Amino acid sequence: MNVRITDKFWLPRIEQTVRQGIAYQWKALNDEIIGAEPSHAVENFRIAAGESDGKFHGMVFQDSDVAKWIEAASFGLREFPDAGLESAIDSVIALIGRAQQPDGYLNTYYTVAAPDGRWTDFAFGHELYCAGHLIEAAVAYYEATGKASLLDIMSKYADHIDRAMGPNSERTNLYCGHEEIELALVKLYRVTNEERFLALSRHFVEERGKQPSFLREDPGFGNGHKDRWFDLDYHQAHAPVREQEKAEGHAVRAVYLYSAMADLALLTDDATLTKALQKLWRHVTTKRMYITGGIGSQGHAERFTVDYDLPNDTAYTETCASIGLMMWAFRMLRLEQDSRYADVMERVLYNGAISGISLDGTRYFYVNPLEVHPDVAKYRYDMQHVKTERVPWFGCACCPPNIARLLASLxxxxxxxxxxxxxxxxxxxxxxxxxxxxRTATLRTETDYPWNGLIHVRIGLEQATEHTLSFRIPSWCREPRISVNGEDVRLDQVAERGYARLSRMWADGDVVILHWPMTVERMEADPRVHENAGRVALQFGPMIYCLEEADNGGHLTDIRLNPDANLTAEFRADVLGGAVVISGDAERADLTEWQDELYVPVRRKTVRTRVQAVPYAFWNNRAPGEMLVWIRES
Structure with a gap:
């Protein structure tokens, strides 16, 4: 399978990521971006290799930023070959090789800053986490170029890990507090066919959650916090994975674990893992997910809290967590083709993931709230994590290269x-x-999605072939229609688990037309999400919309939509580089009635106002100010 995106919505973003964004991130990793928080990530490898003096700088997992950059750059090379970029990757891979220790160990923090601390802090040491991202980078670069330089380095490191804590080692109860290596080892197995790597991945998954947990004796356990949020469930280590029915703990850790479980379920045909994943999926998506596809509602411990706890202005919803949810969704589709997974994947992609990067590709959000009051956020302790404007880089920069690797591999x-x-x-x-x-089959898809739901798919075949083409019927579409060569298809006869499954003898030149009509739809939340009582969110096709101060003035929470107000959608080339905007009449308080009094008997005097909503993913690309997804109804 070879897919080349030609889309007017996605191709410019992908090309921008590969041609400008990856170069920008390389400069950031080398501390060359003025005004950005220093990274020092590449310099750490030079110090570890003995080629530079200095001290380790950055997070304990700083190596993973370089790893994700290599992976993103490798994905970019597949569609946009660039000798200069490939040379830069080769150079940093050679540096990584020189930083590797003779026994295969590879981690700049523990080589430079804490040489006596190897394999002592599994809760927050992130050694296996960094190893996982480097393994993913190695696989991506090998698949893009055929070069095995980083693959050899990481195979040597994986062997070291296997000897130190694998199923045949003396310390078989260990696993990483931050999951990542589990899914990476599956990728390593797929390209090397070395069964020991698959066995090591499965070993780490099987050991997780066994009691009593070794993590309680780990010096890093609790991360210095003596509260419930950093207990075993923070690491998804409170119960064996098959017994976990609720998504708990650090959101990114959780979805990386679930992704690995899905990979193992597929490769080993493990129905017990699949059943556990189905329960966890239902729990996440029906009780702990934002309408934008964001997960992890609490900034303290970056984690899930309790069911229906989905605050808007203090929402954490880390960009990496959204990307991890998308990774998990795609793996669930491999296990069972059900549109509920692809619907969430689409929701995340068009909303909670790309909101993390500016339209010019050089500024980022770590968290993605659904309501912003900039002046309030500055002074409230529980909102210190909420950045009301994107920034050029982070001291904890896991999100920027994660976005890059997603877009480059879309x-x-x-x-x-x-x-x-x-x-x-x-x-x-x-x-x-x-x-x-x-035989070779070609599908050419033409569409203006996500602004228009009309999709033409043209089939090219060397010879007529009987097989099945399946197309997801979006859950947001109320009147879906499909035709083949001009003849309408009865969806009730071909729909299965949310897909239109078209089985026939296909011939060269056949044309499938998918028509997913898009209308402005008001969405409401489960009544148990108390922050959204009496509020609605606007959706058009796959995209969630928001109000911005730039269009509607301040005090956005005062705006009220009439339940029968006419809301129209129109493509505007002059808005945010070209986007469908939603407009309509609303009302808000008559502020002339409010002078020097803070509280008065109910007046309910309002004035009519015109509102304009823009895609949530594009907010904060103009003037800074307030933003609101969930709008009051009058």
Whole structure:
């Protein structure tokens, strides 16, 4: 399967990421961005290699920023070959190799800053976490270029880890407090066919949650906090993975674990893992997920809290957590083709993930709240994590390279293929080639999605072939229609688990037209999400909308929509680089009635106002100010 995105919405973002964003991030990793927090990540490797004097700087997991950058850059090389970029990757890989210790160990923090602390802090040491990201980078670079330089380095490190704590070691009860290596080892197995790497991944997953947990004796356990939020459930270590029915703890750690579990369930045909994942999926998406696809509502411990606790202005919803949810969703689609996974994947992609990066690709959000009052955020302790403007870099910079690797690999999320079926999950203009029954099949998709739900798919075949093409029917679409060569398809006869499964003898030149009509829809939350009582959110196609001060003035929480107000959607080329905006009449308090009194008997005097909503993913790309997703109804 080879997919090339040609989409007017996505291609400019992908190309910008690869041609400008990755170069920008490389400068940031080398401390060359003026006004950005210093990274020192590349310099740490030079110090570890003995090629530079100085002290380790940054987070204990600073190595992972370089790893994710290599992975993103490797994905970029697949579609946009660049000799200069490839040379830069080769150079940093060689540096990583020189920083590797003779026994295979590779971690700049513990080599430079804490050489006596190796394998002593599993709760927060992040050694295996960094190893996982470096392994992912190695696999991506090998698949993009055929070069095994980093793959060899990381295979040596994986062997070291296997000897130190694998299933045949003397310390078999260990695993990382921050999951990541589990899914990375599966990738390493897939390209090397070394069964020991798959066994090591499964070992780490199987050990997690066994009681009594070794983590309680770990010197890093609790991260210095003596409160419930950093207990075993923070690490998803409170119970064996098959017994976990609720998503608990640090959100990124959780979805990385679930992604690895899905990979293992697929490769080992483990129905018990699949069943556990299905329960966890239902719990996350029906009780602990924002309408934007964000997860992890609390900044303290970056974690899940309790069911329906989804505050808007203090929402944490880390960008990395959204990306992790998308990774998990795609893996669930491999286990079972059900549109509930692809619907969430789409929700995350068009809302909670790309909100983390500015339209010019050089500024980032770590957290993604659904309501912002800039002046208030400055003074409230529980909102210190909420940045009301994107910034050029972070001291904890896990999110920027994570966004880059997602965008640079987006084509990998569009389709799945089995022996007899090609399934399309995401809708973007693209050209895709598949091998079907030994013959090449080409699908050319043309669309203006997400601004328009009309999609043309043209089939190219060397020879007529019988197989199945499946297309996801978006859950937001109320009147879906499909035709093949001009003849309407009865969806009630072909729909299965949210997909239109078209099985027939396909011929060269066949055309499938998907029509997913988009209308402005008011969304309401479960009544148990008490912050959203009496409020609605606006959705158009896959995109969630918000009000910004730039369009509507301040005091956005005072704006009220009439339940029968006419809301219209219109594409505006002059707004945010071109976007569909939603406009309509609303009302707000008549402020002339409020002078020097803070509280008065109820007046309910209002004035009519015109409101304009823009895609949530694009907020804060103009003037700074207030923002609001959930709007009061009058």
């Amino acid at each position: 084509q990998d999320y569009v389709f799945n293929q089995t022996e007899s079926e090609i399934a399309m999950h995401l809708y973007a203009a693209n050209e895709a080639k598949f091998l079907v029954k030994g």
